[in-house]
Amino acid sequence: MGAARTLYALVVATGLLFWLNQDSISLYCQQKYHDSCELPVLGQLPAWRLGAGLTTALEQGRDSFLDSLSGQATVAQAPPVVELPAPMPVVSVDLQAPVAKPVHVAATAAHPVAPVQVPAAAPVVVKPPLPQMVAPGTLASLAAGDEVFLVGDSLMQGVAPHLANSLRKRYQIHTINLSRQSTGLAYPGFFNWPKTVAETLASAPKIRLMVVFLGPNDPWDMPQGKGKPFLRFKSPEWEVAYRERIDAILEQAREHNVQVIWVGPPNMEKSRLSTAMNYLSGLYQERTAQFGQHYVSANPILGYPDEQFSYTVQTPEGKRVKVRVDDGIHFTISGQKMIAAQVLSLISFPVLTATGH
């Protein structure tokens, strides 16, 4: 008897929860299972869609309330130092960049690009973002008062605190860290990086360097809009769409005169994921080169030759250090520090280092 009543309560409550949260559940499903997860018949019924409508209306009410509230707050006082962006509304990326006919992107000696023959986006004029002096051996330079913007997923979330700490302690440089777990470029409905980057660069004019580190959430089929079939991972269409999103970020950086260091994800324990990271890295590398920006792979930083994966690495002192945690994806604190240190070593701080600290 008790079990039947409980089952009744469970079913009613679950049904109601699904009815009201169907859009978030569908996004979650997209992001996790790479499938649209639409309910066959029920999904299209107006009565079913009403639940989603209610939630959307409530969300809009909340957003406009918060907007007007924060509009007043900014007049009254400075905004808080660290603020995560509010969950993004469902916005599909609409980057109608003209797609040129297939162009073979040649690998340069300095940047050995994975030999992918793919349709590239419209040719972009290569222009270094800043006419600043970049010290030999480094890729980017910062001056006093500049800010650094960190973009990425949980890989970046691990590395970011070390980067931010060193930048602040050694060079008094402020960091804006928006890295967020489970994000990437494949599911803009879940989290839209091109949009977040555009908004952040527009609102924080002191940003002179953006460090991007993402990838492992992306190697899947991805949605191209409501009701349309998913794009197959690695298909030419997939690649065009993904490339456009990389370009959108790089384009924003160029518009705001921001240097970019794009860190390519390292090899992973699972070979499927590892191969996929290699493939994505090829795209990151190719696009950053096209925009005259900088790409570094995390593989040499962790001492991985070729496509090998290892939980530990040998330090120059001969000690074996564990750099990856047990999931075979994320880093240990030592691994995070190694990557942060390597990224830092690519930045020159001419004025600040001269004054000493």
Place this chain on the structure above:
Amino acid sequence: MSFLSIEFGLCFTLFFIVYWSLCWSLRLQNLLLLAASYGLVASFSLQSLYILLGYSVLVYLLGLLAARQPGRWFNGVLLLALVLGCFYLFKYQEFFAASVQGAFAAAGLEVSLPVLELLVPIGLSFYAFHSVSYLVSINRGEMASAPPLDLALYLAFFPSLIAGPVNRAAHLLPQIRPQAMREVLEPQRALGLIALAVVKLFLLSGWLGSQWVDPVFETPGSFTPEQVLLSVYGYSFLIYFNFSGYTNLVTGIALLLGFRLPDNFNAPYAARNLKEFWGRWHISLSRFIRDYIYIPLGGNRKGVWRGNLNMLLAMLISGLWHGASLNFILWGALHGVGLALYKLFEQLWPGFARLPGSGLLARLLTFHYVAFAWIFFRSPTLDGAWEMLGDIAQVSLVGLDSATGVALLACVLYVATYPQWLATLRQGFSASQRLPWQLYPLPLAVFVSLVIFASQSGVPGFIYASF
């Protein structure tokens, strides 16, 4: 698979239907529970499952031995070897090897200790505790050894496997083999507890983490002294919401399966001293440490100094159990020293509790001491903790005249008026329990939807699942 994910919710509903349609056979229900528990472990990693299976076999054999030769010295030695061996192998190898190597290196000797790379099996900490309770009870002659499948389920029972509460054999084993047919216990309260867990985990701990706590603890030094203090208050609330929310969740799940788990939290920040705090915080672990570490060490039976030393040792072990780092050891030491100081204070000024306003003062003092110790608990590095303390020392009146200052005041007022809040919330919860069962799921689902709506996206993590 997280207990608060959509997948778990759907799997659980299906499991619930099958489980209760088998209510005519305890044996089948238990088998199903065992299979589900092993399935859950396997969903984390197959290796974790093999280790749990191996561990269960060893505990079963030790149980047979202890039942045949109760009270013999080797039972204790074997148990200690099993538990310490597993903890060393899976949790502390790197920490100890690095510490020993460091100590030798300081003396000019280069020593290299072998370190096997092993993954920490999910739930190890908790099933190891369960096995201690089981084997000690048999050795003391308080119970007979359990049949293998009952023991396997006792060790693997999924609601309490990942992050507790810590069960006792004398409490859980009889529920695995009950006298009468099993039934859902307090169904409405169980669902209410799960909804409460959603509030605490998704909304409160998620929001506190991203807004007040994580940015500061990850990069201390880039914030004002007041913001640093706020992050410490924030973390004190966060860890309570996270862990007590988790306990609410698994208690609710267990009730739906016809099991009652031990109490784990009882409004800890209403405590007026550290001793009371430990009677209200992670109660099942505190009692475990009292019964299986503090009392065997001699408790307070061998004089004041020895008693305090035992308490300090017990708290240090508790600290080390939470994580192999100096930070956790310091956290344990702070609680050990704090408890000793409280004892001393009680002897020096026995009339304090009768003074007007002493209750409020004592609560605020206890909360602040506990919050101070949390800095070491949460900080990723010792340097980070010192830096935060240095920052907090610079809190000024000028700095308090800000939005952060208002938030700080709100925190202190919240702790000060905590008993009143608690009474109101508990009344609200029991009022919701009086709704007729036919209606109950509607407000419940709307309430949970509103909470999810107000929360950030993402499945929240459980802090205690990593200990």
